[in-house]
Amino acid sequence: MIKRTLDRVLSEDMSEIWAVLDNDEKRRIIDAFTIHHFKKNQRIYAEGEEPEYLWCLLQGKVKKFKDGVGGRVQILRLIRSVQYFGYRAYFAKERYNSSAAAFEASIVGTLPMTLVEDMINKNNKLAWFFIHELSRNLGGADTRIVNLTQKHIRGRLAEALIVLRDHYGFEDDNLTLRIYMAREDLANLSNMTTSNAIRTLSGFVNEKLITVDGRKISILNEPELRKISKYG
Amino acid sequence: MIKRTLDRVLSEDMSEIWAVLDNDEKRRIIDAFTIHHFKKNQRIYAEGEEPEYLWCLLQGKVKKFKDGVGGRVQILRLIRSVQYFGYRAYFAKERYNSSAAAFEASIVGTLPMTLVEDMINKNNKLAWFFIHELSRNLGGADTRIVNLTQKHIRGRLAEALIVLRDHYGFEDDNLTLRIYMAREDLANLSNMTTSNAIRTLSGFVNEKLITVDGRKISILNEPELRKISKYG
DNA sequence: GTTGAAACCTGTTTTATTGCATAATTACTT
């Protein structure tokens, strides 16, 4: 089972990195690559810990978040399969600056960062891969600062819904978000209290922008939602 | 004059990058390196433009900012000499996501990003330089998201003052911040209105945490300020 | 089925922050 997963993982899922490696490098990765399973809401790593591994989400969904003032939590980034995470702190020579946890049951692969570092030294394309990833993430973080601080509550929630849509996509009906998160997570993503996330979500339902059935959210009027996200 | 500046710049100011280059690379940089002067408050580049250059602040102070909702501005990062900026968008293959402007009269050097890209391909240490820079900036941005969204007004302003202290340091008296910015800039840095920046600053003066004389700010009680920044 | 816990919902109260108006001060400009 693990062997079969490895084959698939390394040839398909990790293709973005895989493609730039030679045979010797591939051999070293196969030997060091370890598969981990995480349950729903289980923590993968915590802020303050020493970063040792490159994490690669193979299946499931993961959130990166920071515990802030007075028990409040801010979700910083969402990870989908197949994406890499947990490498920033190692590169910055810092401890983890945020925590990671599984949204739902997830499968994650790890590689020791020492090995990654070594491979970057030998393979310039790998260096470019991380420069590119870091640069895109940094741009996203800067945009997020302005969105979260300047937009009103409706704008922030609309923005969050759009992000979920763009990041995880729709189910086969082309309406329902392919992620099912608690109101609290939605609130922590949009910088508001859970009460206000619920209230504002109801507002959107009344305005026929979305439908809500428990954690199932369907988007009926995406253009209007994008408008609210932009000018709200 | 330019020649003398170039000598000094390339051997001292750019030392961090300079040190990892061989003679041929140094030659190519000297040929392509161009010096630019910016007046106080002059824009260096604007959000939406195509990134072409690596910018290197040689003298002065620069702010990176984003124009947000309803004419509001958010200052994202402060640049001091000698620091590099403007490369993220190029690496991400995006247009500029934020603008840069000089706080005060500043001297900036540029290198074409195509040359930088070329040198990264040939010199792995340069790749590491940018991986390191990007990683640290990304960590800072994540922390900033939580600071700006969760802290109250006093905490945000105290935080801003501490950032200014850590980033630009003190004058020779070991009290006065080595940067003189308008209340409006202080507000845009701390995510508040100018009125509130003024009000809150006065509050700090009354509490004998700081003294203010026009744009001259001296820090009297740094530990208390850090406390407010942390728990405010 | 009953119990208990967690998640969800909603109305009211309270508070932090903005918006606005006005005035005083300072910095520029001619």
Next chain:
DNA sequence: AAGTAATTATGCAATAAAACAGGTTTCAAC
């Protein structure tokens, strides 16, 4: 030196969002 613009300062009304409190639904465990 006078006049104008920009910045700093402060009080008060308006308001967005949080805090609180009470209630309902959902769902898993026994």
